[in-house]
């Protein structure tokens with residue numbers, strides 16, 4: 449029987465960096481999923497309730513996005529040295545996906561028809577979840 453290598457703890461600063469990044473990701477991605485779940489109930493409270501909820505969420509969502517970009521740059525400066533070409537390509541894909549998520553979220557807030565609201569909402573959610581999954585693979 450082979451012995452398992454003992455698990456090690458992340459250095460303190462890496463723990464801080466990744467905790468802030470993951471906390472902001474939980475607000476950006478988890479907030480969208482939670483809001484989508486609340487919309488049917490919000491509709492029953494009045495025709496403007498879903499939009500009011502979305503405006504309130506935007507006050508939390510955009511600071512979280514800014515924090516993701518800042519801590520994402522911090523992640524790169526802390527981890528890029530010695531990474532493989534594949535890692536760099538996956539990082540490039542992730543940055544493109546994050547840009548799509550931000551653009552789609554902005555277009556979603558400006559959409560006036562129901563179909564464009566739904567389409568941009570779907571693109572935002574899918575690209576945000578993709579960014580999260582790619583991030584997990586980058587962290588290794």
Ligand code: HEM
Nearest residue numbers: 466473516517520521523524527546579580583584586587
């Ligand atoms: C929608 C935006 C984003 C989401 C949801 C997201 C999510 C995540 C998650 C969940 C992780 C894994 C953390 C772990 O497993 O410990 C991660 C890691 C990472 N993210 Fe992001 N992220 C986003 C934006 C960004 C941006 C804009 C950048 C670069 C500018 C970036 C660069 C990285 C890097 C380099 C890692 C690996 C960190 C390491 O290995 O220590 N992320 N991300």
